[in-house]
Amino acid sequence: MLYLVRHGESEANIQKRYTGITDVDLSCRGRMQAKTAGKRLTLEKISGVYSSPLKRTRETAEIICRETNFDESKIIIKDCLIEVNFGLFENMTWNEIESGYKEESEKWISNGNKYKFPQGESYGDIIIRIAQFIDDVPDNSLIVTHFGVIQSILIYMGIANDTDLWNFTISNGDIMAIDNKSIVEHWVNNC
Numbered sequence: 001m002l003y004l005v006r007h008g009e010s011e012a013n014i015q016k017r018y019t020g021i022t023d024v025d026l027s028c029r030g031r032m033q034a035k036t037a038g039k040r041l042t043l044e045k046i047s048g049v050y051s052s053p054l055k056r057t058r059e060t061a062e063i064i065c066r067e068t069n070f071d072e073s074k075i076i077i078k079d080c081l082i083e084v085n086f087g088l089f090e091n092m093t094w095n096e097i098e099s100g101y102k103e104e105s106e107k108w109i110s111n112g113n114k115y116k117f118p119q120g121e122s123y124g125d126i127i128i129r130i131a132q133f134i135d136d137v138p139d140n141s142l143i144v145t146h147f148g149v150i151q152s153i154l155i156y157m158g159i160a161n162d163t164d165l166w167n168f169t170i171s172n173g174d175i176m177a178i179d180n181k182s183i184v185e186h187w188v189n190n191c
Contacts, residue, residue, distance in 0.1 A: 002178045003044065003142045004150050007052075007060040008033035009172040015093065020083040020120070020148065022091045023055050029191065033173030034060040036191040038067025040175060046070055047140040050133075052081035052149070060173075061144040070142075080129040083146035087120020113151065113165055126152035150176065157181045 008030030012019040026034070041064060049070055051061040058077070065072035088104075089097050098105045101118075108115045116122035126149055134156060137143070143153075150170050154160035158181055160168055170176070173189030 001044075001140055001184070002137065003041065003046065003140075004153060004176040004178065005037055005060065005064065005142065005144045006147055006150055006170050006172055006174050007054075007056040007144060008037075008063075010056045012091070013172060017091055017093055018086045018089050018097070019091050020086040020146075021054070026056050026059050030056065030060070030172060031063060033189045033191045034063035035067055036189055037173050037175055037187075038064035040187050041142065042068050044068075044177075045140050046142045047138055049075045049142045049144070050078050050081065050137065051075050051144040052083065052146060053077045053079055054082060054146075057081070057144045057146065061142075064142065064144065078133060080133050081143065081145040081149055084123065084126055084148040085117065085120040087117035089117055090120070113155070113162060123148065123152050123155065127156045131156060159183060 009027045010019065010024045010030055011027050012024040014027055046068060049061055049065060051057045061075050062072045065075065088101065104118060113123040130149065130152060134153060147170055151165055151168065154168060155165065171189060173191060175187040176183055177185040
């Protein structure tokens with residue numbers, strides 16, 4: 001079983017900013033979401049915790065560890081779990097992107113997860129950097145990461161494809177339990 005957790009709400013999420021690689025803090029609600037996720041995971045047998053290096057994921061992982069009594073000093077930081085680099089669009093809102101880069105915003109809508117952000121990455125780039133990690137990660141691992149990375153993991157594992165990817169809702173603090181390359185359970189964080 002793998003447990004995929006999207007970090008708690010960040011200050012940038014509140015502002016609806018695309019902060020892929022920008023290091024932003026959790027909001028108060030994000031900390032509560034992390035605590036709720038941790039309480040939900042107390043029933044699970046977790047053998048290891050992996051996190052993106054960004055503050056919002058590290059803090060989410062630390063809070064979950066405190067709730068589950070997992071030694072937070074054993075969190076393993078993996079650079080491959082960092083969110084997609086939005087390039088020119090980094091730290092912008094959709095309205096800013098649409099008004100400043102009309103043609104590019106239309107390409108993004110048309111190409112979906114195949115779109116490569118100008119001076120940034122595509123989901124294909126994420127898949128390349130997470131593939132080996134996903135192939136080697138031990139069973140019963142908790143992976144605290146980002147929306148785009150979770151979507152890329154779902155694509156890589158064959159759970160989602162280009163057609164149905166956007167049907168998978170992954171809100172802040174949500175947990176997806178995956179076993180044998182299928183979603184066993186999706187716990188929605190209602191905090």
